[in-house]
Amino acid sequence: MPRPDKRQHLVDTAYACFKREGFHAIGIDRIISEADVARMTLYRNFPSKDDLILEVLDQRAERFDAQLDRLAEAPGPARIKLAAIFDWYEIWVKRKNFHGCIFAHAIAEYGDAENPVHQRAVAQKMHHQQMMAAILRTEVAENRADFLASALLMLIEGAVLMAHAGQGAAAMITARAAAMALLAAEGITP
Amino acid sequence: MPRPDKRQHLVDTAYACFKREGFHAIGIDRIISEADVARMTLYRNFPSKDDLILEVLDQRAERFDAQLDRLAEAPGPARIKLAAIFDWYEIWVKRKNFHGCIFAHAIAEYGDAENPVHQRAVAQKMHHQQMMAAILRTEVAENRADFLASALLMLIEGAVLMAHAGQGAAAMITARAAAMALLAAEGITP
DNA sequence: TTCAAAAGAGATAGATCAGTCTATCTCTTC
DNA sequence: GAAGAGATAGACTGATCTATCTCTTTTGAA
Structure with a gap:
C-alpha cells in the first residue's frame, strides 16, 4: 500500500x-x-495525470465547501452571510499566490462537457450556487433565491476573472457592491 | 511575400x-x-505559434469591437443599448460551436501578467468595460458609470462561464435580468 | 534482526511538440 | 516558354510528453 x-x-x-x-x-x-x-x-x-488532476480538484472542492459551509452556518441574516462570502473572496484574490479559480481554468482547458475534469469543475460551481440559494431561501421565495444565487455566482466568477486580469481586490469590492444592490432590490436588507 | x-x-x-x-x-x-x-x-x-495566437486574438478582438460598436451606436437610451448587448451574447452562447470566451481562456492558460497573450486578452476585457462605461456616462455620473460597467462586465463574464458550464442561454437571461435590476437601482430606466 | 512493501533512481518506449530545411511543384508574369 | 516567387510534402532535429519497467535502497513492523 x-x-x-x-x-x-x-x-x-x-x-x-x-x-x-x-x-x-x-x-x-x-x-x-x-x-x-x-x-x-x-x-x-x-493511474494517470488526469486522475491526479481529478484528485486535486476533488480535494480543492472539499476544502472550498468546508470554508463556505462555515460562513453559511454563522448566525445572522442572509445579507450578512453573503457579504461574508464576498469578504472571503476579497481576501483570497489579495493573496500573493492568487492565480484565478482552478475550477474555471479546468472548464476552460477541458471544454468538452463529456470530460470528467470538466464535469468535476462544473459540479463545484453548481454546488456553490446551490449553497447560496439555500441561504437566500430563508428570506425569499425559491425562484427569487435561485435567480439571486445565480446572479451572485456570476458576479463572483466575473470578479475573480477580472481580479486575475489585473484589477485585483477592486474587482471583488465592486462585485460585492453590485451584489448588495441586487439583494436590496429584492427587499433583502440587513 | x-x-x-x-x-x-x-x-x-x-x-x-x-x-x-x-x-x-x-x-x-x-x-x-x-x-x-x-x-x-x-x-x-x-514566427512562432505564440505569434499565431496573438494574431488570432487581435482579429477576434477587432471583430468583437466592431460588432459591439454597432450596438452602441444604435439610437436609444443606455438601457436599451445595454440590453441589446446581453441579447447579442444570448444568441452567441446558443450557437452550436460555442466553447466559451477565447479571451477568458487565454487569461486562464497564460496566467502570467507579463505574457503578451495574457495582456492581449486583458486589453480586450478592459476595452469591453470602457465601451459600456461610455454608454452609461451619457446618463449617470462617471463614477457610477464605471461601477455599473464593471459590474455588468462581471455578470457577462460569469454568465459566459456558466453557459459554457452547461447552463446555456439561461445563464445569459439571468445575467440580463440582474443587469437590468442594477441599472434600475441607479435610476436608469428606458 | 528480518523481511516485505514502498520509495528512489534512471533507463526506456513511443508519441508528440515546435521549429528548420530541402527539394519539388505550381502559378503568375514577362 | 523562361524566370521567379510562393506553396507543398516530408524528412529531420532536439526537446518534451506520458507512461512503463527494472533494479537498488530505504522504511517500518513483526
Whole structure:
C-alpha cells in the first residue's frame, strides 16, 4: 500500500503547479521534481495525470465547501452571510499566490462537457450556487433565491476573472457592491 | 511575400482549433492539417505559434469591437443599448460551436501578467468595460458609470462561464435580468 | 534482526511538440 | 516558354510528453 503522506504531498504540489501554470502547460516531470518524489511514486498512487488532476480538484472542492459551509452556518441574516462570502473572496484574490479559480481554468482547458475534469469543475460551481440559494431561501421565495444565487455566482466568477486580469481586490469590492444592490432590490436588507 | 489568403485561412482555422481544444492542447500539426496547408506556409507567415495566437486574438478582438460598436451606436437610451448587448451574447452562447470566451481562456492558460497573450486578452476585457462605461456616462455620473460597467462586465463574464458550464442561454437571461435590476437601482430606466 | 512493501533512481518506449530545411511543384508574369 | 516567387510534402532535429519497467535502497513492523 502506498504511503498516504507521499500521495497527499503529490496532490498538494500538483495543485500548486496546476494553478500556477495550467493543466496542459505543466508536465509530470515538473510535478515530481517539485514534489521531490520518484516518478513511480506518482504512478503507483494515480493511474494517470488526469486522475491526479481529478484528485486535486476533488480535494480543492472539499476544502472550498468546508470554508463556505462555515460562513453559511454563522448566525445572522442572509445579507450578512453573503457579504461574508464576498469578504472571503476579497481576501483570497489579495493573496500573493492568487492565480484565478482552478475550477474555471479546468472548464476552460477541458471544454468538452463529456470530460470528467470538466464535469468535476462544473459540479463545484453548481454546488456553490446551490449553497447560496439555500441561504437566500430563508428570506425569499425559491425562484427569487435561485435567480439571486445565480446572479451572485456570476458576479463572483466575473470578479475573480477580472481580479486575475489585473484589477485585483477592486474587482471583488465592486462585485460585492453590485451584489448588495441586487439583494436590496429584492427587499433583502440587513 | 506570402499570400494573404493563406495567412487568413490559417488564422481562421487556428481560431477554430484554439477555441475548441485550448491553446496548449492543440499542436501545430493539427492546425496545419485542418487548414490543409504546408507547415512552412505557417512559419513563413508567423514566427512562432505564440505569434499565431496573438494574431488570432487581435482579429477576434477587432471583430468583437466592431460588432459591439454597432450596438452602441444604435439610437436609444443606455438601457436599451445595454440590453441589446446581453441579447447579442444570448444568441452567441446558443450557437452550436460555442466553447466559451477565447479571451477568458487565454487569461486562464497564460496566467502570467507579463505574457503578451495574457495582456492581449486583458486589453480586450478592459476595452469591453470602457465601451459600456461610455454608454452609461451619457446618463449617470462617471463614477457610477464605471461601477455599473464593471459590474455588468462581471455578470457577462460569469454568465459566459456558466453557459459554457452547461447552463446555456439561461445563464445569459439571468445575467440580463440582474443587469437590468442594477441599472434600475441607479435610476436608469428606458 | 528480518523481511516485505514502498520509495528512489534512471533507463526506456513511443508519441508528440515546435521549429528548420530541402527539394519539388505550381502559378503568375514577362 | 523562361524566370521567379510562393506553396507543398516530408524528412529531420532536439526537446518534451506520458507512461512503463527494472533494479537498488530505504522504511517500518513483526
